[in-house]
Amino acid sequence: MKRYYIETFGCQMNVHDSEKMAGVLRSEGYAEAENAKDADVIIFNTCSIRQKAEQKFFSELGRIKSLKKRRPDLKIAVAGCIAQQEGGKIIERAPHVDYVIGPQNINVLKDIITSKSDSIFTDDNPFITEIELPVDRRDNVRAWVNIMYGCNNFCSYCIVPYTRGRERSRASQSIINEIKDLAEKGYKEVTLLGQNVNSYKSNVDFPGLLKEINKIEGIKRIRFVTSHPKDLSDKLIYAIRDMERVCEHIHLPLQSGSSKILASMNRKYTYKDYLKKVEKLRREIPEIAITSDIIAGFSQETDEDHNYTISALKNIEFDGIFAFKFSPRPGTKASNIDGQLPDGIKSDRLSEILELQSKITERKNKELKGKLLEILIEGEDEKNTGRLTGRTRTNKIVNITSKNNIKPGDIVTVKIINARRHSLEGEIV
Numbered sequence: 365m366k367r368y369y370i371e372t373f374g375c376q377m378n379v380h381d382s383e384k385m386a387g388v389l390r391s392e393g394y395a396e397a398e399n400a401k402d403a404d405v406i407i408f409n410t411c412s413i414r415q416k417a418e419q420k421f422f423s424e425l426g427r428i429k430s431l432k433k434r435r436p437d438l439k440i441a442v443a444g445c446i447a448q449q450e451g452g453k454i455i456e457r458a459p460h461v462d463y464v465i466g467p468q469n470i471n472v473l474k475d476i477i478t479s480k481s482d483s484i485f486t487d488d489n490p491f492i493t494e495i496e497l498p499v500d501r502r503d504n505v506r507a508w509v510n511i512m513y514g515c516n517n518f519c520s521y522c523i524v525p526y527t528r529g530r531e532r533s534r535a536s537q538s539i540i541n542e543i544k545d546l547a548e549k550g551y552k553e554v555t556l557l558g559q560n561v562n563s564y565k566s567n568v569d570f571p572g573l574l575k576e577i578n579k580i581e582g583i584k585r586i587r588f589v590t591s592h593p594k595d596l597s598d599k600l601i602y603a604i605r606d607m608e609r610v611c612e613h614i615h616l617p618l619q620s621g622s623s624k625i626l627a628s629m630n631r632k633y634t635y636k637d638y639l640k641k642v643e644k645l646r647r648e649i650p651e652i653a654i655t656s657d658i659i660a661g662f663s664q665e666t667d668e669d670h671n672y673t674i675s676a677l678k679n680i681e682f683d684g685i686f687a688f689k690f691s692p693r694p695g696t697k698a699s700n701i702d703g704q705l706p707d708g709i710k711s712d713r714l715s716e717i718l719e720l721q722s723k724i725t726e727r728k729n730k731e732l733k734g735k736l737l738e739i740l741i742e743g744e745d746e747k748n749t750g751r752l753t754g755r756t757r758t759n760k761i762v763n764i765t766s767k768n769n770i771k772p773g774d775i776v777t778v779k780i781i782n783a784r785r786h787s788l789e790g791e792i793v
Protein backbone atom coordinates (compact mmCIF):
# COMPACT_ATOMS: atom_id res chain seq x y z
CA MET A 365 0.00 0.00 0.00
CA LYS A 366 1.27 3.48 -0.85
CA ARG A 367 1.74 6.01 1.92
CA TYR A 368 1.63 9.77 2.30
CA TYR A 369 3.09 12.17 4.80
CA ILE A 370 1.85 15.76 5.16
CA GLU A 371 3.63 18.38 7.19
CA THR A 372 1.51 21.45 7.89
CA PHE A 373 2.66 24.96 8.79
CA GLY A 374 0.53 28.05 9.41
CA CYS A 375 -3.08 28.81 10.22
CA GLN A 376 -6.34 26.83 10.52
CA MET A 377 -6.95 27.33 6.78
CA ASN A 378 -3.83 25.31 6.09
CA VAL A 379 -4.66 22.71 8.72
CA HIS A 380 -8.01 22.22 7.02
CA ASP A 381 -6.50 22.18 3.50
CA SER A 382 -4.22 19.41 4.75
CA GLU A 383 -7.30 17.46 5.89
CA LYS A 384 -8.62 17.79 2.34
CA MET A 385 -5.35 16.68 0.74
CA ALA A 386 -5.27 13.70 3.11
CA GLY A 387 -8.89 12.98 2.13
CA VAL A 388 -8.00 12.94 -1.57
CA LEU A 389 -4.99 10.67 -1.01
CA ARG A 390 -7.02 8.27 1.12
CA SER A 391 -9.74 8.04 -1.48
CA GLU A 392 -7.02 7.07 -3.95
CA GLY A 393 -6.00 4.20 -1.69
CA TYR A 394 -3.09 5.81 0.18
CA ALA A 395 -2.55 5.32 3.91
CA GLU A 396 -0.89 7.78 6.24
CA ALA A 397 2.83 7.20 6.93
CA GLU A 398 4.22 7.54 10.44
CA ASN A 399 7.02 9.75 9.17
CA ALA A 400 8.49 11.20 5.99
CA LYS A 401 11.00 8.33 5.64
CA ASP A 402 8.24 5.77 5.01
CA ALA A 403 6.19 7.87 2.58
CA ASP A 404 5.72 7.59 -1.19
CA VAL A 405 4.28 11.11 -1.33
CA ILE A 406 5.44 13.94 0.92
CA ILE A 407 3.51 17.20 1.00
CA PHE A 408 4.66 20.35 2.74
CA ASN A 409 1.71 22.65 3.32
CA THR A 410 3.53 25.91 3.85
CA CYS A 411 2.97 29.33 5.41
CA SER A 412 4.60 32.63 4.48
CA ILE A 413 2.96 34.96 6.99
CA ARG A 414 6.29 35.77 8.67
CA GLN A 415 9.88 35.13 7.64
CA LYS A 416 10.39 32.69 10.48
CA ALA A 417 7.66 30.37 9.15
CA GLU A 418 9.30 30.45 5.75
CA GLN A 419 12.78 29.66 7.05
CA LYS A 420 11.45 26.74 9.04
CA PHE A 421 9.96 25.22 5.91
CA PHE A 422 13.08 25.63 3.77
CA SER A 423 15.22 23.94 6.39
CA GLU A 424 12.77 21.01 6.58
CA LEU A 425 12.78 20.79 2.80
CA GLY A 426 16.57 20.63 2.74
CA ARG A 427 16.52 17.79 5.22
CA ILE A 428 14.58 15.43 2.95
CA LYS A 429 16.84 15.92 -0.07
CA SER A 430 18.72 12.73 0.75
CA LEU A 431 15.45 10.74 0.82
CA LYS A 432 14.75 11.68 -2.77
CA LYS A 433 18.30 10.71 -3.76
CA ARG A 434 17.85 7.27 -2.28
CA ARG A 435 14.33 6.83 -3.69
CA PRO A 436 13.86 8.73 -6.97
CA ASP A 437 10.22 7.50 -7.10
CA LEU A 438 9.35 9.53 -4.04
CA LYS A 439 7.03 12.42 -4.95
CA ILE A 440 7.55 15.70 -3.13
CA ALA A 441 4.95 18.46 -3.34
CA VAL A 442 5.04 21.94 -1.88
CA ALA A 443 1.57 23.35 -1.23
CA GLY A 444 0.24 26.35 0.68
CA CYS A 445 1.16 30.00 0.72
CA ILE A 446 4.88 29.76 -0.08
CA ALA A 447 3.98 27.58 -3.08
CA GLN A 448 1.71 30.32 -4.38
CA GLN A 449 4.19 33.07 -3.74
CA GLU A 450 7.35 31.45 -5.04
CA GLY A 451 5.94 29.16 -7.78
CA GLY A 452 8.63 27.66 -9.99
CA LYS A 453 11.39 29.34 -7.99
CA ILE A 454 10.96 26.61 -5.41
CA ILE A 455 11.97 23.95 -7.91
CA GLU A 456 14.91 26.07 -9.09
CA ARG A 457 16.10 26.34 -5.51
CA ALA A 458 15.23 22.75 -4.54
CA PRO A 459 15.22 20.50 -7.63
CA HIS A 460 14.11 17.52 -5.53
CA VAL A 461 10.62 19.09 -5.42
CA ASP A 462 8.24 17.59 -8.01
CA TYR A 463 5.14 19.75 -7.62
CA VAL A 464 4.20 23.25 -6.50
CA ILE A 465 0.51 23.63 -5.69
CA GLY A 466 -1.00 26.95 -4.58
CA PRO A 467 -3.86 27.00 -2.03
CA GLN A 468 -6.45 27.67 -4.73
CA ASN A 469 -5.44 24.54 -6.64
CA ILE A 470 -5.38 21.64 -4.21
CA ASN A 471 -7.99 19.89 -6.35
CA VAL A 472 -5.18 18.98 -8.82
CA LEU A 473 -3.69 16.57 -6.31
CA LYS A 474 -5.74 13.65 -7.58
CA ASP A 475 -4.53 14.09 -11.18
CA ILE A 476 -0.96 14.47 -10.05
CA ILE A 477 -0.81 11.16 -8.26
CA THR A 478 -2.70 9.18 -10.89
CA SER A 479 -0.96 10.45 -14.03
CA LYS A 480 2.08 12.34 -15.15
CA SER A 481 1.32 16.03 -15.32
CA ASP A 482 2.65 19.56 -15.10
CA SER A 483 4.45 20.53 -11.98
CA ILE A 484 3.38 24.07 -11.15
CA PHE A 485 -0.18 24.99 -10.23
CA THR A 486 -0.53 28.58 -9.14
CA ASP A 487 -3.29 30.03 -11.33
CA ASP A 488 -6.05 32.13 -9.87
CA ASN A 489 -9.05 29.84 -9.41
CA PRO A 490 -12.47 31.54 -9.46
CA PHE A 491 -14.13 28.14 -9.03
CA ILE A 492 -12.48 27.41 -5.70
CA THR A 493 -15.83 27.87 -3.93
CA GLU A 494 -17.33 25.02 -5.94
CA ILE A 495 -14.67 22.43 -5.25
CA GLU A 496 -15.89 19.62 -3.00
CA LEU A 497 -13.14 17.27 -1.84
CA PRO A 498 -13.20 14.29 0.50
CA VAL A 499 -11.96 15.39 3.94
CA ASP A 500 -9.95 13.24 6.31
CA ARG A 501 -10.72 15.07 9.57
CA ARG A 502 -8.30 14.89 12.47
CA ASP A 503 -10.99 15.17 15.12
CA ASN A 504 -14.33 13.46 15.77
CA VAL A 505 -15.99 16.19 17.80
CA ARG A 506 -14.96 19.49 16.21
CA ALA A 507 -14.74 20.27 12.50
CA TRP A 508 -13.43 23.11 10.33
CA VAL A 509 -15.68 24.35 7.55
CA ASN A 510 -14.57 26.83 4.86
CA ILE A 511 -17.13 29.53 4.23
CA MET A 512 -14.94 31.79 2.14
CA TYR A 513 -11.55 31.89 0.49
CA GLY A 514 -9.04 34.67 -0.14
CA CYS A 515 -8.93 38.23 1.12
CA ASN A 516 -9.47 41.69 -0.39
CA ASN A 517 -8.33 43.81 2.53
CA PHE A 518 -4.66 44.29 1.69
CA CYS A 519 -3.52 45.21 5.16
CA SER A 520 -0.16 46.72 4.25
CA TYR A 521 1.93 44.10 6.12
CA CYS A 522 0.05 41.02 4.98
CA ILE A 523 0.91 38.44 2.34
CA VAL A 524 -2.44 36.60 2.43
CA PRO A 525 -4.22 38.55 -0.36
CA TYR A 526 -1.29 37.62 -2.62
CA THR A 527 -1.22 33.94 -1.67
CA ARG A 528 -4.92 33.15 -1.27
CA GLY A 529 -6.26 35.37 -4.02
CA ARG A 530 -9.46 37.39 -4.13
CA GLU A 531 -12.20 37.04 -1.58
CA ARG A 532 -14.83 34.50 -2.65
CA SER A 533 -17.76 33.20 -0.62
CA ARG A 534 -19.00 29.64 -0.81
CA ALA A 535 -22.71 29.09 -1.55
CA SER A 536 -24.69 28.90 1.69
CA GLN A 537 -26.39 25.67 0.62
CA SER A 538 -23.05 23.84 0.20
CA ILE A 539 -21.96 25.03 3.64
CA ILE A 540 -25.24 23.93 5.21
CA ASN A 541 -25.12 20.54 3.47
CA GLU A 542 -21.60 19.96 4.75
CA ILE A 543 -22.57 20.86 8.32
CA LYS A 544 -25.72 18.68 8.22
CA ASP A 545 -23.52 15.81 7.13
CA LEU A 546 -21.11 16.54 9.99
CA ALA A 547 -24.00 16.57 12.46
CA GLU A 548 -25.13 13.17 11.17
CA LYS A 549 -21.63 11.84 11.69
CA GLY A 550 -21.77 12.95 15.33
CA TYR A 551 -19.79 16.20 15.22
CA LYS A 552 -20.79 18.67 17.94
CA GLU A 553 -18.88 21.80 17.03
CA VAL A 554 -18.06 23.61 13.79
CA THR A 555 -15.60 26.44 13.25
CA LEU A 556 -16.36 28.50 10.17
CA LEU A 557 -13.22 29.60 8.37
CA GLY A 558 -12.52 32.77 6.40
CA GLN A 559 -9.95 35.58 6.51
CA ASN A 560 -12.75 38.02 7.23
CA VAL A 561 -15.97 36.13 7.89
CA ASN A 562 -17.92 39.29 8.44
CA SER A 563 -17.76 40.14 4.75
CA TYR A 564 -19.30 36.75 3.80
CA LYS A 565 -21.85 37.29 1.04
CA SER A 566 -23.97 34.83 -0.91
CA ASN A 567 -27.76 34.77 -0.96
CA VAL A 568 -27.39 35.61 2.75
CA ASP A 569 -24.90 37.69 4.77
CA PHE A 570 -22.83 36.29 7.65
CA PRO A 571 -25.47 36.71 10.39
CA GLY A 572 -27.96 35.17 7.93
CA LEU A 573 -25.66 32.19 7.44
CA LEU A 574 -25.29 31.77 11.22
CA LYS A 575 -29.06 31.75 11.50
CA GLU A 576 -29.30 28.82 9.08
CA ILE A 577 -26.49 26.88 10.78
CA ASN A 578 -28.02 27.55 14.20
CA LYS A 579 -31.03 25.46 13.12
CA ILE A 580 -29.00 22.32 12.36
CA GLU A 581 -29.92 19.59 14.82
CA GLY A 582 -26.97 17.97 16.59
CA ILE A 583 -24.47 20.84 16.23
CA LYS A 584 -24.10 22.29 19.72
CA ARG A 585 -21.49 24.94 19.17
CA ILE A 586 -20.71 27.31 16.31
CA ARG A 587 -17.45 29.25 16.19
CA PHE A 588 -15.88 31.39 13.49
CA VAL A 589 -12.52 32.99 12.62
CA THR A 590 -11.58 35.71 11.81
CA SER A 591 -13.59 38.90 12.20
CA HIS A 592 -12.11 42.12 10.85
CA PRO A 593 -13.01 44.97 13.23
CA LYS A 594 -13.96 47.30 10.38
CA ASP A 595 -16.73 44.90 9.30
CA LEU A 596 -18.02 43.82 12.71
CA SER A 597 -21.66 44.82 12.47
CA ASP A 598 -24.30 45.30 15.14
CA LYS A 599 -26.22 42.57 13.37
CA LEU A 600 -23.40 40.11 14.08
CA ILE A 601 -23.22 41.22 17.72
CA TYR A 602 -26.94 40.52 18.08
CA ALA A 603 -26.50 37.18 16.32
CA ILE A 604 -23.90 36.10 18.88
CA ARG A 605 -26.15 37.34 21.66
CA ASP A 606 -29.35 35.70 20.43
CA MET A 607 -28.36 32.41 18.78
CA GLU A 608 -27.97 29.75 21.42
CA ARG A 609 -25.41 27.67 19.52
CA VAL A 610 -23.12 30.55 18.54
CA CYS A 611 -20.37 30.64 21.18
CA GLU A 612 -19.57 33.70 23.25
CA HIS A 613 -16.11 34.26 21.86
CA ILE A 614 -14.75 36.54 19.18
CA HIS A 615 -11.24 36.76 17.78
CA LEU A 616 -10.93 40.40 16.80
CA PRO A 617 -7.38 41.36 15.79
CA LEU A 618 -6.49 44.88 16.94
CA GLN A 619 -2.87 44.85 15.60
CA SER A 620 -1.92 48.18 17.25
CA GLY A 621 -3.28 50.63 19.82
CA SER A 622 -1.98 53.59 17.79
CA SER A 623 -4.39 55.02 15.21
CA LYS A 624 -1.43 56.41 13.25
CA ILE A 625 0.03 52.91 12.93
CA LEU A 626 -3.39 51.43 12.16
CA ALA A 627 -3.71 53.88 9.26
CA SER A 628 -0.29 52.91 7.96
CA MET A 629 -1.33 49.25 8.26
CA ASN A 630 -4.40 50.06 6.11
CA ARG A 631 -6.70 48.58 8.75
CA LYS A 632 -9.49 51.14 8.08
CA TYR A 633 -10.44 51.71 11.74
CA THR A 634 -9.04 53.87 14.54
CA TYR A 635 -8.38 52.71 18.07
CA LYS A 636 -11.51 54.59 19.11
CA ASP A 637 -13.64 52.72 16.53
CA TYR A 638 -12.26 49.45 17.84
CA LEU A 639 -12.96 50.35 21.45
CA LYS A 640 -16.56 51.22 20.62
CA LYS A 641 -17.08 47.75 19.12
CA VAL A 642 -15.55 46.09 22.18
CA GLU A 643 -17.80 48.14 24.48
CA LYS A 644 -20.87 47.19 22.48
CA LEU A 645 -19.89 43.50 22.45
CA ARG A 646 -19.50 43.53 26.23
CA ARG A 647 -22.68 45.50 26.82
CA GLU A 648 -24.76 43.07 24.75
CA ILE A 649 -22.92 39.86 25.70
CA PRO A 650 -21.38 40.37 29.17
CA GLU A 651 -19.78 36.92 29.33
CA ILE A 652 -18.08 37.20 25.92
CA ALA A 653 -14.37 36.39 25.62
CA ILE A 654 -12.41 38.62 23.27
CA THR A 655 -9.02 37.59 21.89
CA SER A 656 -6.77 39.49 19.55
CA ASP A 657 -3.60 39.70 17.44
CA ILE A 658 -0.92 42.35 17.95
CA ILE A 659 2.04 43.24 15.75
CA ALA A 660 5.04 44.62 17.67
CA GLY A 661 7.47 47.07 16.11
CA PHE A 662 5.75 48.01 12.86
CA SER A 663 7.77 50.44 10.74
CA GLN A 664 7.80 54.01 12.13
CA GLU A 665 6.31 52.82 15.41
CA THR A 666 7.61 55.23 18.08
CA ASP A 667 7.82 54.59 21.83
CA GLU A 668 4.64 56.62 22.07
CA ASP A 669 2.83 54.39 19.54
CA HIS A 670 4.03 51.30 21.36
CA ASN A 671 2.77 52.75 24.63
CA TYR A 672 -0.66 53.22 23.05
CA THR A 673 -0.67 49.48 22.41
CA ILE A 674 0.36 48.82 26.02
CA SER A 675 -2.45 51.09 27.27
CA ALA A 676 -4.91 49.39 24.93
CA LEU A 677 -4.03 45.98 26.37
CA LYS A 678 -4.46 47.32 29.93
CA ASN A 679 -7.65 49.05 29.05
CA ILE A 680 -9.38 46.32 27.04
CA GLU A 681 -8.09 43.31 28.99
CA PHE A 682 -8.29 40.68 26.28
CA ASP A 683 -8.79 37.06 27.31
CA GLY A 684 -5.74 36.18 25.25
CA ILE A 685 -3.65 37.44 22.35
CA PHE A 686 -1.26 36.23 19.69
CA ALA A 687 1.56 38.73 19.27
CA PHE A 688 4.29 38.80 16.64
CA LYS A 689 7.25 40.93 15.66
CA PHE A 690 6.60 42.77 12.43
CA SER A 691 8.14 40.81 9.59
CA PRO A 692 8.43 42.60 6.23
CA ARG A 693 7.03 40.34 3.51
CA PRO A 694 8.28 40.70 -0.06
CA GLY A 695 5.71 42.28 -2.35
CA THR A 696 3.61 43.88 0.39
CA LYS A 697 3.31 47.66 0.79
CA ALA A 698 4.78 47.63 4.28
CA SER A 699 7.99 46.03 3.09
CA ASN A 700 8.75 49.37 1.37
CA ILE A 701 7.78 51.71 4.21
CA ASP A 702 10.78 53.68 5.53
CA GLY A 703 11.69 53.57 9.17
CA GLN A 704 11.88 49.84 9.79
CA LEU A 705 12.95 49.13 13.34
CA PRO A 706 15.96 47.14 14.46
CA ASP A 707 15.19 43.62 15.62
CA GLY A 708 16.24 44.42 19.20
CA ILE A 709 13.52 47.05 19.58
CA LYS A 710 10.90 44.74 18.09
CA SER A 711 11.94 41.98 20.50
CA ASP A 712 11.82 44.28 23.53
CA ARG A 713 8.38 45.56 22.59
CA LEU A 714 7.11 42.06 21.92
CA SER A 715 8.36 40.84 25.31
CA GLU A 716 6.69 43.73 27.09
CA ILE A 717 3.42 42.99 25.30
CA LEU A 718 3.55 39.27 26.04
CA GLU A 719 4.47 39.71 29.70
CA LEU A 720 1.69 42.19 30.30
CA GLN A 721 -0.91 40.05 28.54
CA SER A 722 0.22 36.96 30.35
CA LYS A 723 -0.62 38.62 33.69
CA ILE A 724 -3.98 39.81 32.38
CA THR A 725 -4.87 36.35 31.06
CA GLU A 726 -3.91 34.75 34.34
CA ARG A 727 -5.92 37.27 36.34
CA LYS A 728 -8.97 36.77 34.11
CA ASN A 729 -8.66 33.00 34.42
CA LYS A 730 -8.43 33.27 38.22
CA GLU A 731 -11.70 35.23 38.24
CA LEU A 732 -13.38 32.06 36.97
CA LYS A 733 -12.49 30.06 40.10
CA GLY A 734 -15.65 28.72 41.72
CA LYS A 735 -17.78 29.35 38.61
CA LEU A 736 -19.95 26.69 36.96
CA LEU A 737 -19.24 26.44 33.23
CA GLU A 738 -20.41 24.31 30.31
CA ILE A 739 -17.61 22.23 28.77
CA LEU A 740 -17.55 20.28 25.53
CA ILE A 741 -15.26 17.30 26.11
CA GLU A 742 -12.67 17.02 23.33
CA GLY A 743 -10.48 14.12 24.44
CA GLU A 744 -7.82 12.95 26.82
CA ASP A 745 -5.53 15.50 28.40
CA GLU A 746 -2.33 14.75 26.45
CA LYS A 747 -0.02 15.70 29.27
CA ASN A 748 -1.82 13.78 31.98
CA THR A 749 -3.48 10.58 30.87
CA GLY A 750 -6.58 9.67 32.76
CA ARG A 751 -7.75 13.27 32.71
CA LEU A 752 -10.08 14.70 30.11
CA THR A 753 -9.88 18.03 28.40
CA GLY A 754 -12.50 20.31 26.92
CA ARG A 755 -13.35 23.93 26.29
CA THR A 756 -15.78 26.45 27.63
CA ARG A 757 -18.06 28.26 25.21
CA THR A 758 -15.62 31.15 25.62
CA ASN A 759 -12.87 28.88 24.21
CA LYS A 760 -10.90 28.38 27.43
CA ILE A 761 -9.25 25.00 27.94
CA VAL A 762 -10.42 23.09 31.01
CA ASN A 763 -8.84 19.89 32.30
CA ILE A 764 -11.12 17.71 34.33
CA THR A 765 -10.07 15.69 37.33
CA SER A 766 -13.04 13.42 37.94
CA LYS A 767 -14.06 11.29 35.02
CA ASN A 768 -17.19 9.16 35.65
CA ASN A 769 -18.58 7.89 32.34
CA ILE A 770 -18.05 10.93 30.24
CA LYS A 771 -16.48 10.76 26.79
CA PRO A 772 -15.42 13.09 23.95
CA GLY A 773 -18.44 14.88 22.50
CA ASP A 774 -20.28 15.10 25.81
CA ILE A 775 -21.32 18.45 27.19
CA VAL A 776 -20.95 18.68 30.96
CA THR A 777 -21.12 21.34 33.62
CA VAL A 778 -17.97 21.74 35.67
CA LYS A 779 -16.95 23.82 38.64
CA ILE A 780 -13.63 25.62 38.11
CA ILE A 781 -11.35 24.69 40.99
CA ASN A 782 -8.02 26.00 39.77
CA ALA A 783 -6.81 28.51 37.21
CA ARG A 784 -3.49 28.85 35.45
CA ARG A 785 -2.17 31.00 32.65
CA HIS A 786 -3.03 28.64 29.83
CA SER A 787 -5.69 26.38 31.27
CA LEU A 788 -8.29 25.86 33.94
CA GLU A 789 -8.95 22.86 36.11
CA GLY A 790 -12.51 21.73 36.71
CA GLU A 791 -14.58 19.21 38.60
CA ILE A 792 -17.78 17.69 37.29
CA VAL A 793 -20.82 18.77 39.29
Ligand code: SAH
Nearest residue numbers: 521522559590617657658659688689690691
Ligand atom coordinates in the same frame (compact mmCIF):
# COMPACT_ATOMS: atom_id res chain seq x y z
N1 SAH B 1 -7.28 37.26 8.35
C1 SAH B 1 -6.92 37.21 9.68
C2 SAH B 1 -5.59 36.57 9.98
C3 SAH B 1 -4.39 36.99 9.25
S1 SAH B 1 -2.85 36.33 9.67
C4 SAH B 1 -7.04 38.61 10.19
O1 SAH B 1 -7.21 39.55 9.47
O2 SAH B 1 -6.99 38.76 11.37
C5 SAH B 1 -2.85 36.30 11.43
C6 SAH B 1 -2.07 37.39 12.08
O3 SAH B 1 -0.71 37.37 11.70
C7 SAH B 1 -2.53 38.78 11.77
O4 SAH B 1 -3.66 39.15 12.50
C8 SAH B 1 -1.32 39.61 12.15
O5 SAH B 1 -1.34 39.97 13.52
C9 SAH B 1 -0.16 38.65 11.92
N2 SAH B 1 0.63 39.05 10.76
C10 SAH B 1 0.25 39.07 9.47
N3 SAH B 1 1.25 39.51 8.69
C11 SAH B 1 2.29 39.79 9.50
C12 SAH B 1 3.62 40.29 9.29
N4 SAH B 1 4.05 40.63 8.09
N5 SAH B 1 4.42 40.44 10.38
C13 SAH B 1 3.99 40.12 11.62
N6 SAH B 1 2.75 39.65 11.87
C14 SAH B 1 1.91 39.48 10.82
Ligand code: SF4
Nearest residue numbers: 515517518519522524
Ligand atom coordinates in the same frame (compact mmCIF):
# COMPACT_ATOMS: atom_id res chain seq x y z
FE1 SF4 C 1 -4.22 39.76 6.01
FE2 SF4 C 1 -5.67 41.87 6.59
FE3 SF4 C 1 -6.65 39.98 4.98
FE4 SF4 C 1 -6.33 39.47 7.57
S1 SF4 C 1 -7.72 41.01 6.69
S2 SF4 C 1 -5.75 38.16 5.87
S3 SF4 C 1 -4.50 40.62 8.08
S4 SF4 C 1 -4.92 41.35 4.55
Ligand code: F3S
Nearest residue numbers: 374375411412413445
Ligand atom coordinates in the same frame (compact mmCIF):
# COMPACT_ATOMS: atom_id res chain seq x y z
FE1 F3S D 1 -2.41 30.94 6.72
FE2 F3S D 1 0.16 31.34 6.66
FE3 F3S D 1 -1.18 31.35 4.44
S1 F3S D 1 -1.21 32.09 8.17
S2 F3S D 1 -3.22 32.03 4.99
S3 F3S D 1 -0.91 29.63 5.82
S4 F3S D 1 0.46 32.71 4.94
